[in-house]
Amino acid sequence: MLQLAVALSGLLLPPTVELVYGNKQVLIKMRTFFENGTIYHGRYAAAFETCTNMVINDGLIEYLGNDAGRRIPHLSNGERVQKVDLKGRSVFPAFIDAHMHLLQFGASLVKVGLDDCRNLDEIRDTISKAAKRNPDGQRILCRGWRQPSTNRKALASMIDDIDPRPIFIDADDLHSEWCSSSALREMGITRDSPDPVDGVIHRDKDGNPTGLISEGAVFSMVWPHLIGKMSKADKMGCFGEAIKEYHASGYTSVIEMAMDQGSWDLIEDMHKRGQLGLRVAAHWIILPTGDSAGALDQVQKAIDTHTIYNLQNSPDFRIAGIKMILDGVVDSCTAALSEPYLVPPHRVGDMNWDEDIVREVAAKANAAGLQIALHAIGDAAVHLAINTLEELGASGQRHRIEHLELTRPEDAKRLGKLGITASVQPVHSDPSILGAWPELVGRERCDWAFAHRDFQEHGAQLAIGTDSPTAPHLPFPNLYVANTRLSARDPHYHSRINQRQPLDMHQVFGAATWGAAYSCFADKELGSLDIGKKADFILVDGLSHDFDAKSLLQAQISETWMNGQQVYSS
Ligand SMILES: [Zn+2]
Numbered sequence: 001m002l003q004l005a006v007a008l009s010g011l012l013l014p015p016t017v018e019l020v021y022g023n024k025q026v027l028i029k030m031r032t033f034f035e036n037g038t039i040y041h042g043r044y045a046a047a048f049e050t051c052t053n054m055v056i057n058d059g060l061i062e063y064l065g066n067d068a069g070r071r072i073p074h075l076s077n078g079e080r081v082q083k084v085d086l087k088g089r090s091v092f093p094a095f096i097d098a099h100m101h102l103l104q105f106g107a108s109l110v111k112v113g114l115d116d117c118r119n120l121d122e123i124r125d126t127i128s129k130a131a132k133r134n135p136d137g138q139r140i141l142c143r144g145w146r147q148p149s150t151n152r153k154a155l156a157s158m159i160d161d162i163d164p165r166p167i168f169i170d171a172d173d174l175h176s177e178w179c180s181s182s183a184l185r186e187m188g189i190t191r192d193s194p195d196p197v198d199g200v201i202h203r204d205k206d207g208n209p210t211g212l213i214s215e216g217a218v219f220s221m222v223w224p225h226l227i228g229k230m231s232k233a234d235k236m237g238c239f240g241e242a243i244k245e246y247h248a249s250g251y252t253s254v255i256e257m258a259m260d261q262g263s264w265d266l267i268e269d270m271h272k273r274g275q276l277g278l279r280v281a282a283h284w285i286i287l288p289t290g291d292s293a294g295a296l297d298q299v300q301k302a303i304d305t306h307t308i309y310n311l312q313n314s315p316d317f318r319i320a321g322i323k324m325i326l327d328g329v330v331d332s333c334t335a336a337l338s339e340p341y342l343v344p345p346h347r348v349g350d351m352n353w354d355e356d357i358v359r360e361v362a363a364k365a366n367a368a369g370l371q372i373a374l375h376a377i378g379d380a381a382v383h384l385a386i387n388t389l390e391e392l393g394a395s396g397q398r399h400r401i402e403h404l405e406l407t408r409p410e411d412a413k414r415l416g417k418l419g420i421t422a423s424v425q426p427v428h429s430d431p432s433i434l435g436a437w438p439e440l441v442g443r444e445r446c447d448w449a450f451a452h453r454d455f456q457e458h459g460a461q462l463a464i465g466t467d468s469p470t471a472p473h474l475p476f477p478n479l480y481v482a483n484t485r486l487s488a489r490d491p492h493y494h495s496r497i498n499q500r501q502p503l504d505m506h507q508v509f510g511a512a513t514w515g516a517a518y519s520c521f522a523d524k525e526l527g528s529l530d531i532g533k534k535a536d537f538i539l540v541d542g543l544s545h546d547f548d549a550k551s552l553l554q555a556q557i558s559e560t561w562m563n564g565q566q567v568y569s570s
Contacts, residue, residue, distance in 0.1 A: 030082060031056065031072075031075065031080060031081045031082070032055070032056040032057075032081070032084060032564060033053070033054075033056075033068060033075055033082070033083050033084070034054040034055070034056070034086055034091070035083065035086065036052060036087060036088060037052055037089055037090070038091065039052065039091040040091065040092050040093075040509075040529070041528055041529050041530065042092055042093040042509060042510070042513050042528040042529055043510075043528045048506055048509075051064050051066050053068035054091065054529065054537075055072055055075070056535040056564040057564075059534060060532060060533065060535060060564070061529060061530065061531055061533050061534075061535050064529060064530070064531060089541065089558065090540045090543055091529070091537050091540075092250075092513070092529075093526070093527060093528050093529050093537055094251060094253070094513070094536040094537055094560060094561070094562065095249070095250045095251045095513060095516075095538070096252070096254070096512070096513060096527065097251055097254045097465045097466055097473065098255050098465035098515070098516035098519050099257045099402055099423050099463075099467050100255065100256060100465060100466055100467060100468045100473065101467075101468065101469060102239060102242050102256045102267070102280070103235065103238055103239065103242070103263045103266075104174065104223075104258075104469050105468045105473060106238025106239050106242030107141075107226075107230075107238045108468075108469035109242070109245060110238075110241075111141045111143040111144075111170070112126060112127060112140065112141065112142040112143070113126075114126055114127075114142055114143065114144040114145045115144035115172065115489075117144075117146075118149055119149055123145065123149065123150070123159075124158075124159065126142075127140060127142060127159065127162050127169075128163070131162060131165070137165070138165065138166075139166040139167070139183070139229070140162075140163055140167045141168050141170075141226070142167065142168065142169040143169075143170040143469065145170065145171050145172060146171075146433060147331045147332060148331065148435060148436045152332065154176070154178035154202075154210075154211055155210050155211045155212070156179060156181040156183075156184060156209075156210060156211030157181075157211070159180050160180050163180075164182060165182060166180060166182040167179070167183055168180075168222065172433070172470060173332075174218065175214060175215055175218060175328050175334065176214045176215075176218060177218045177222045181211070184211065187225045191203070191206070191208045196220050196221065196288075197288050198215055198216030198287075198325075198352035198353070199216030199217030199220065199221075201213055201217055202214065214328070214332055214334065215328050216287070216352060219285075220287060224262075232266065235263075236269075236270065239266065239267060239270060240275075243276070246278055246473070247277070247562075247567045247568040248557065248560070248568050249473060250557040251475070251560075252526075252561075252562040252567070253278065253279035253280075253517070253522065253526060253536070254279070254280055254281075255282070255320065255465065255516065255520050256280055256282040256283065257285075257323055257373065257402065257467075258323060259282035259283060259284050259285060264282070264305065267280065271317045277562075279315075279317070279522070279526070279562075280317050280318070281319075281320040281522065282319055282320060283320055283321050283322055283323035284298070284299075284302035284321070285325075286298045286299060286302075288357075291357075292357045292361070295357055295361050298322075299361055299365050299370075302322050302370060303364075303365075303370065305319045306319040306321075306368070306369075319370070320371050320521075321365060321370040321372055321397075322370055322371075322372060323373040323374075323375065323402070324353065324361060324362075324374055324375065325352055325375040326352060326353060326374055326385060327349060327351055327375070327377055327378050328349065328377070328378075329377055330377060330378070330405065330406070330441060333347065334349050335381065336349045336350060336377075336378040336384075337349050337378040337379055337380055337406070337445075338378075338408075339445075341441065342440060342441065349378055355384060358374075358388055359391065362389070362391075366392045366395055366397065369397065370397070371397050371399055371520070371521075372389065372399040373400045373401075374388065374389070374401050374402065375402045375403060376401050376402065376403060378405075379407060379408045379411070382401065382406065382407045382408070383408070383411055385401045386401070386411055386414050386415065386420065389401075390418050398421055398461075398518070399419075399421070400420060400423045400463070400519060401420055401421070401422065401423065403424070404455070405428065405449060406445055407448065407455075412448070412455055412458060413454070413458045414458075415455050415458065415459075415460035416455070416459025416460040416461075417458075417459065420460060421460065421462075421515075421519045422452070422456075422460040422461070422462050423463045423519060424462060424465075424511075425464070425466055425478070426452065426478050426479070426482035427466055427467070427477065427478040427481055427488070428450075428471055429449070429450040429452075429481055429485065429497060430471075430481050430488055431485070431487050431493060431495055432489050432490040433489065434497050437497060446498050447498045447499075447500075448500075449497050450485075450497065452503055453502060454500070456503065462510075462515050464479070464482065464508065464511040464516060465516065472489075475512060476543075476552045476553065476555045477489075477552070478512070479505075479509065479552055480552040480553055483503060483504070483505050483508050483552070485498075488553060505547045505549070513528065514527035514528050534562075534564075535562075535563060536562050536563065538557055538561070539557070539560075539561075540557060540558065541556045541558045542554040542555045542556050543555040557570065558570045
């Protein structure tokens with residue numbers, strides 16, 4: 001006897017029809033036919049072409065057009081077809097976050113958010129209320145502190161009386177940590193603790209730590225400490241929450257920008273158990289050790305892991321390359337500039353790395369076929385990053401520079417020629433968070449900040465990401481800032497950081513999908529809706545068909561599909 005049952009089997013498998021002959025099970029792939037939609041192919045250069053029908057077969061796009069019934073005769077016999085009436089809704093390729101931090105993002109979902117606090121009183125009040133709501137927690141973890149809100153002051157004594165438990169406050173850019181005295185004690189940081197090579201434990205005139213930890217000291221002291229305090233179950237929970245939140249926000253793929261062994265072990269475990277549910281291409285973080293041997297050892301670790309997990313043998317879970325953080329951020333005056341900051345002590349901001357070691361690390365990674373991602377925010381760091389990649393020659397490896405916040409006009413022109421991807425996070429250029437910039441770097445340098453359009457016009461491939469959790473991970477506000485250079489955080493904030501022309505709407509959608517896919521060599525399978533590509537797409541409500549920028553702030557993800565399977569529905 002024949003039993004017929006539609007089984008929406010494992011999370012990422014395509015829908016199947018389960019036929020049982022006697023006691024023998026046979027699974028037959030099933031088509032899904034989407035009709036009555038406005039389906040945007042999302043091909044990068046072709047603006048916004050649409051069609052109304054899409055057919056998915058075995059997780060891949062089998063047909064796109066307006067006449068699926070006639071073109072695919074099998075659709076008419078009906079028995080192996082699941083029909084979805086899109087009712088006029090818009091369909092786009094799923095987003096790919098070209099730069100993010102998966103574990104930190106998951107952990108941030110449970111931290112106390114200080115994003116909206118404008119001054120110390122509001123910060124104290126928010127922490128104190130959160131502490132009372134959670135009397136059993138062992139420490140109080142906060143995120144989203146914007147340094148200008150406390151005039152860049154961060155003393156333990158400003159928060160010590162709120163609660164005796166250790167208080168850890170992440171700056172919104174993650175490059176500084178504001179700690180209470182009990183937090184410093186818990187980490188064992190005292191006047192005798194030396195500064196790491198690329199970071200600072202800020203101290204008073206007697207050498208005692210004041211509570212502010214910055215740059216490499218955050219990555220080598222605070223992060224490992226806090227991650228060490230999390231159980232394996234906590235961390236798995238963080239990854240799980242991060243994945244759920246990314247699906248809900250319309251992403252099916254991410255490029256993780258600071259992978260380390262601890263996170264890799266956990267995520268590999270999830271991958272092996274089939275629980276990952278997100279395509280991950282990771283860049284292994286190389287931390288300065290003060291010598292080239294220590295850095296090259298870390299590159300070797302990335303190479304070894306890449307041998308097992310690479311584009312060819314594991315396209316959805318792999319090591320794409322390495323990442324080096326060349327400098328810091330403008331707000332804490334740690335981005336490396338070629339001319340000094342305009343505020344005391346009028347320094348230029350140090351490079352985190354010795355230039356020779358950067359070259360050695362890049363050469364080793366390049367020779368092993370890894371992609372190189374260089375974090376460079378200040379113009380001196382950007383210049384070093386471009387020179388380093390230029391010296392490697394035309395490798396075709398799609399090396400990339402992350403952030404590019406202050407790029408001199410002559411350097412902006414070099415990226416395209418050298419095949420360097422401009423990996424940008426428009427959400428960092430939201431003018432409402434850049435109020436301190438004119439005072440820190442002056443008007444002239446603000447004029448060439450965030451020159452995304454210049455990169456694009458001079459032939460660089462753009463990849464848009466969010467750098468979450470240093471900034472909100474949501475795609476549409478990010479695209480709004482990219483297209484308007486106005487604030488998505490504060491719609492009443494009307495000034496811009498400069499008058500540079502923004503990216504066109506089709507460019508911002510393209511850079512957040514196809515461009516991000518291209519940046520990690522996934523463009524043959526993902527990033528646009530084309531026949532033969534993987535069926536990763538989103539259904540969107542609230543976006544006006546003429547792509548009025550304001551409607552980006554109202555747009556909602558109503559469904560996310562991956563491999564032809566729905567992974568999120570609102
Ligand atoms: Zn980042």
